[in-house]
Amino acid sequence: MLVLIIGLSVVFYESKGKTDTGVPSQVGTTTDTTVDIATTTIVDLGGGVTTTVPKGYTVEIVKGSGVPQPIPSLTRTVIVASAVDTRVKTVIEAKVPELQAVLKKDPTKFDYWIDLGMYFKVAGDYTGAKLYWDYAGKLAPTDYISFGNLGNMYAYQLKDIAKAEIYYNQAIKNGPKQAYIYVQFAQMYIDFGNNKQKALAIIDRGLNSVPGDKSLLEFKTRLQ
Numbered sequence: 001m002l003v004l005i006i007g008l009s010v011v012f013y014e015s016k017g018k019t020d021t022g023v024p025s026q027v028g029t030t031t032d033t034t035v036d037i038a039t040t041t042i043v044d045l046g047g048g049v050t051t052t053v054p055k056g057y058t059v060e061i062v063k064g065s066g067v068p069q070p071i072p073s074l075t076r077t078v079i080v081a082s083a084v085d086t087r088v089k090t091v092i093e094a095k096v097p098e099l100q101a102v103l104k105k106d107p108t109k110f111d112y113w114i115d116l117g118m119y120f121k122v123a124g125d126y127t128g129a130k131l132y133w134d135y136a137g138k139l140a141p142t143d144y145i146s147f148g149n150l151g152n153m154y155a156y157q158l159k160d161i162a163k164a165e166i167y168y169n170q171a172i173k174n175g176p177k178q179a180y181i182y183v184q185f186a187q188m189y190i191d192f193g194n195n196k197q198k199a200l201a202i203i204d205r206g207l208n209s210v211p212g213d214k215s216l217l218e219f220k221t222r223l224q
Contacts, residue, residue, distance in 0.1 A: 144175030
């Protein structure tokens with residue numbers, strides 16, 4: 001079997017060499033760059049990728065899952081904090097299994113990972129929230145939502161400003177036009193240390209990317 005980096009597995013076998021069970025009797029790969037072109041076939045796998053197949057062999061392309069591995073546990077039980085309202089707890093305990101069931105069938109659903117993490121956060125299960133938002137970030141590494149959510153959670157629930165900064169900066173890198181991220185980031189510096197200088201620097205970064213944004217201008221006015 002020849003495994004390609006693009007997530008495809010290419011198996012080529014002799015078209016006349018199968019056993020009665022349907023399992024290929026001979027499976028081979030070729031890494032020989034000096035093979036005789038007259039006895040081989042170059043197969044286009046798509047995406048600019050090709051492979052050379054010996055004469056008399058048939059190509060079978062097996063697609064991979066298309067999602068990062070490993071996939072987080074989708075049987076994790078949400079632990080709802082005692083301070084959470086009973087009605088909210090009921091909703092969380094109903095929605096979490098529903099989201100997990102959908103993701104078991106189709107783990108490519110980015111929004112479902114985000115929602116699952118949010119229910120865990122509201123429940124006070126921050127380990128679970130981080131687990132699912134981290135995976136959402138791997139699934140969509142250029143999106144900003146999971147990183148912004150993690151920045152907010154690290155700041156206000158986990159009280160780890162250093163990590164919150166890392167996640168907020170990644171969120172800004174991925175979504176430079178998202179004014180709310182700059183506002184949240186700046187507010188963190190006000191709420192933890194009342195550091196107006198750092199907060200103003202973040203707001204100015206935002207105005208450089210989103211000139212004239214009302215929310216950023218209002219926040220800057222409050223700082224001055």
